[in-house]
Amino acid sequence: MSNQTRKHTALPKARILVEALPWLTRHHGKTVVIKFGGNAMVDEDLKAAFAQDVVFLRHAGLKPVVVHGGGPQISAALDRHGIVSEFKAGLRVTTEDAMDVVRMVLAGQVQRELVGLLNRHGPLAVGLTGEDAHTLTATRHTPEIDGELVDIGLVGEITEINTGAIEALLADGRIPVVSSIARSQDGGDKGHVYNVNADTAAAALAAALGAETLMVLTDVEGLYEDWPHSDEVISRLTASQLEKLLPELSSGMVPKMEGCLHAVRGGVHTARVIDGRVPHSILLEIFTDEGIGTMVVPDEQGES
Numbered sequence: 001m002s003n004q005t006r007k008h009t010a011l012p013k014a015r016i017l018v019e020a021l022p023w024l025t026r027h028h029g030k031t032v033v034i035k036f037g038g039n040a041m042v043d044e045d046l047k048a049a050f051a052q053d054v055v056f057l058r059h060a061g062l063k064p065v066v067v068h069g070g071g072p073q074i075s076a077a078l079d080r081h082g083i084v085s086e087f088k089a090g091l092r093v094t095t096e097d098a099m100d101v102v103r104m105v106l107a108g109q110v111q112r113e114l115v116g117l118l119n120r121h122g123p124l125a126v127g128l129t130g131e132d133a134h135t136l137t138a139t140r141h142t143p144e145i146d147g148e149l150v151d152i153g154l155v156g157e158i159t160e161i162n163t164g165a166i167e168a169l170l171a172d173g174r175i176p177v178v179s180s181i182a183r184s185q186d187g188g189d190k191g192h193v194y195n196v197n198a199d200t201a202a203a204a205l206a207a208a209l210g211a212e213t214l215m216v217l218t219d220v221e222g223l224y225e226d227w228p229h230s231d232e233v234i235s236r237l238t239a240s241q242l243e244k245l246l247p248e249l250s251s252g253m254v255p256k257m258e259g260c261l262h263a264v265r266g267g268v269h270t271a272r273v274i275d276g277r278v279p280h281s282i283l284l285e286i287f288t289d290e291g292i293g294t295m296v297v298p299d300e301q302g303e304s
């Protein structure tokens with residue numbers, strides 16, 4: 001290959017890097033919480049591409065924090081153990097036996113795998129659960145269903161966040177990978193661990209860390225306007241618009257969008273739901289102004 005030909009092939013690559021410059025400048029040094037959903041985590045190539053994107057962000061000067069799900073993986077393991085599991089209000093009814101499996105799958109399997117994939121690129125990722133260093137403390141969550149408070153077992157509602165361990169890891173240039181398990185508050189229910197929905201945990205951490213962005217990767221293009229009747233994606237909405245829409249949402253979208261609302265109201269600049277089935281969906285966000293999924297912004301940005 002001649003020098004001239006090499007220049008021609010390299011030029012478009014240089015242009016692409018330059019195109020990313022405004023986004024990278026805006027986000028330099030900023031914390032980005034990325035939630036990787038269990039449904040987007042079933043494909044090996046996608047998982048490897050996800051790890052590359054996260055490492056890319058880290059090397060570009062951002063501070064990514066990964067919070068992972070594992071719903072399908074937990075369901076499969078519960079099946080194997082002969083434990084029946086059901087969801088109420090979008091949350092898994094979690095008995096003590098089920099909690100052992102949840103903890104084993106999230107902390108021992110899914111988290112380890114993501115840490116391994118990230119660490120193919122260097123000594124970057126460190127896994128922890130919300131139990132570590134009091135990162136997440138919770139109390140028993142009893143959702144209201146049809147006007148009644150329902151017992152769904154060891155499902156936690158986060159009451160306290162201690163960001164110290166995550167911040168220390170970020171300051172050390174590491175990528176924290178967090179499993180959504182919380183310790184119980186000292187007192188009455190001492191000694192329990194709680195199963196927390198991973199979207200809820202990611203959003204709460206994003207707010208507590210003062211993150212710039214929350215990115216929620218899932219197995220749909222974004223928030224559909226009239227799901228399941230249409231696949232028209234809502235590309236941008238304000239916190240107030242989302243709040244009005246919340247009662248109409250169903251299943252997995254409920255904790256996801258409640259989380260986005262909580263994050264944005266808690267000071268996170270943008271919360272995005274993006275399609276984790278698309279390879280390199282995180283990097284695609286960098287190269288498109290409005291993003292590729294659904295973006296939730298604070299009310300004051302509604303007009304821009």
Ligand SMILES: Nc1ncnc2c1ncn2[C@@H]1O[C@H](COP(=O)(O)OP(=O)(O)O)[C@@H](O)[C@H]1O
Binds near residue numbers: 038069071217250
């Ligand atoms: N309005 C909506 N727009 C998009 N998806 C929706 C909507 N309402 C419910 N869903 C469902 O929510 C699912 C995503 O939530 P969930 O299964 O919990 O994903 P994850 O494992 O990524 O957390 C979608 O696959 C879809 O079936």
Ligand SMILES: CC(=O)N[C@@H](CCC(=O)OP(=O)(O)O)C(=O)O
Binds near residue numbers: 036069071072196
């Ligand atoms: C209380 C509750 O429902 N916890 C979830 C935790 C995992 C999770 O949220 O995983 P996804 O993000 O893949 O859905 C569960 O047991 O499935």
